[in-house]
Amino acid sequence: MVHDDVTAWLLEADPSLQFQVQRDLLDAPLSTWNRTRERTMTEGYGAELLAKQDDDGQWAGGAYFPGANDWQAEPGQPWTATTWSLNMLRTWGVDAAALEGTAEKLATTSRWEYDNLPYWGGEVDVCINAFTLQNGIWLGVDMAPLARWFVDHTLPDGGFNCEWESGSTRSSFHSTLNALYALLAYEQAGLATDELIATRHRAEEYLLARHLMYSLSTGEVVAPWVTNFLAIPRHAYSALRALDYFRLASEHDRTSPDPRLAEAVAMVRSKQQPDGRWLNDHHLPGRVWFEIDEPVGEPSRNVTLQALRVLRWIDDAQ
Template sequence: MDTIDWLLGGDPAIRWQVLRDLLDADPAEVAAERARVAREGWGARLLAARGDDGQWAGGAHFPKTEPTRPGQPWTSTAHVLTELRLLGVDPADASVRAAIADVARVTRWEYDDEPFFEGEVEPCINAALVTNALYFGVPVDAVVERLLGERMEDGGWNCEQEHGSVRSSFDTTIGVLEALAAFEREHDDPRVREARLSGEAYLLERRLMRRRSTGEIPKPTYTQLAFPPRHEYDVLRALEHFRSVGAEVDDRMAEALDLVRSKRRDAGTWALDVVHGGDAVNDYGPVGEPNRWITLKALCVLRWAEG
């Protein structure tokens, strides 16, 4: 089967992004398909999982119930909002607007009991919050200011800074870059652009996957393609970011691009390499099998990189 036809045989969340990003379809057709995300499949299941208290799993970052699977549970409010954004659910949908209003009203962070959209203390958590909040139309300027103030000397960010770390991390930096890019789409702030460029330089200096000091790959997951990426970094996520901001293809991306190309199977698909475990609402496919999300994202990145 043709790869595009195979992608179009998937969930509405996949189909509308294929229409937009790979087929350059008519905007009305794209919008009609996108509208189905809140009503069918993965998106509908996420929205239906919201509790009677207006939030997911009774908490901001941590569910109130004990996890049944090893790993971090991904069923709580912050993580579900990230998934809804990645699926591309329409923020204007009535059920989505109602959910965001409830979260703003009742959800508070476990760490300090602050309201959800006022942010937490760790930049990795706040980065996801900013990206999600802006997607759903909630202003979070104060949280962005905090992220700007937490940039480290090497140009990136690290959640472990408060515990004494003096070097940035790939994982935190990519999350903050996504947040700053989301803010830039709505605000003309040269400070945000400068911070984003410094974080991108941090990744490029490391060829998107290697320690600058030794050339080693810090974690095996950096070369393993995942969906959803959760708090983890991988080269496809980094390349997606550069594509999303319209960056010029840089020679320092070459190794990461070659890695993505090397993972393409004979049938024209890509497999899911790893699942960042724990309880979750949706199962996006088994490890080692062709995966529509990874295939879609890889094709989008290569389309950008190869013109």
């Protein structure tokens, strides 16, 4: 499959992916890809998920987990509650205008399952707070107190770990990457202080020192999930997802790709199939509103888009 055929295959997807193909691979004018992006509010995945919203502004009656506890015997965790639904809508490019009034409703009605804390203040988990920070920026909430939380909860090695409250002092690839996406979003919105910018760069160095893949102590790939590419990654780390973060950060900072990304880039290249696509390597089990990712072992549009735009960034820089 030549590149044109892969592009045509990608463009057969939901508008939430089409606009990214137009923007990131085809260099379409803003007016073109923005028209496609606007369709996410009225058709496809975006419209379907918007229709699932509760009258009180939540989804499934809960902040991070559904309000009803009937999911506990099911495999994995549910992905239907408010935070996960907001994450998907934001990732799909849905305009905040489609959620008018949601931020105010959540401030009044939604509480975290941890200690019944108010929604926009976050709680103790790094990844949950990272998602909340990004969703708050998107919906126009003043997130300065939660942004500051990340400065105060950086670990000595420069990264983050959701287990810090249990005493962990070693950072996690997963937690650090989720925090980085949030810190970059805050900075892209023009809100970051010098201290927050320095916090982001320290966390980047945590991953770069490990070349996005390796344990410092053993020099080996830290775990199989590093090389497992997910169509819907949710909270999970992969070297590909990390590379896509560094692509965004490089464009924001106007810097060249760090040489320490080379091994991860080579791994991404090695996983391209003869037909030019990449596969969905793994699926995170749990209740969903509707299925949106391809079966494990099948070509994935989301993974292929992410891989192609990362490699385009690297190749253009060279």
